[in-house]
Amino acid sequence: MSHGGALAVQKLNSATTLIQRDNQGDSPLQSMYYIGLDVHKKTLQRDSQLAERVQRLMTIPAVGPITALTWVLEVGDVKRFSSIEKAISYCGLCGAEKSSAETIKRTPLSKERNKHLQSVLVEAAKMAPRLSPELALIYDRETASASVRDGRRA
DSSP states (O other): OOHHHHHHHHHHHHHHHHHHHHOOSOOHHHHHHHHHHHHHHHHHHHOHHHHHHHHHHTTSTTOOHHHHHHHHHHHOOGGGOSSHHHHHHHHTSOOOEEEETTEEEEOOOOTTSOHHHHHHHHHHHHHHHHHOHHHHHHHHHHHHHHHHHTTOOO
C-alpha cells in the first residue's frame, strides 16, 4: 500500500477510536457503523487508488476521513458528470438557476440528488468554520455581505 493509502487508513482508525470512546454501550446501529468502517478500512488497504483519492481530499481544510471516504464511494469517477452544475445537482447542494433580465430564480433541489452525500457535505460545511481559521474568515465575510445585501445589520 502507498504512503497516502496507509495515512488514510490511519486517519480512519483514529476517527473510529474517537467515536468508540464517545459511545460506550453501543447500540446495534452503532455496531453496524463500526463494521462498515472496518469494511471501508479493508477496501482502502486493498485499493491504493481509492486510498490516494481519500488522502487527497483530506488535504482540504475541515475534510476528515469520513467525509472524504463518503465522497469517494458515493461519487465514484467525477468524469461521469458532463458539467460542474450536474455534479452540484447530484450532491444536492443547489437547485438550477433560471434568469432573465434582472430576475434570478432558483428552482428546488433535484429529487435525483444523493441525499446521503448531501447530508455529509452539509454537516462538513457547518463544521468547516470551526476547524479552519481561513474558512472562518470566508464564512464571516459572506454572512456579513449577505446581511448587507438583505438589508439586515450584522
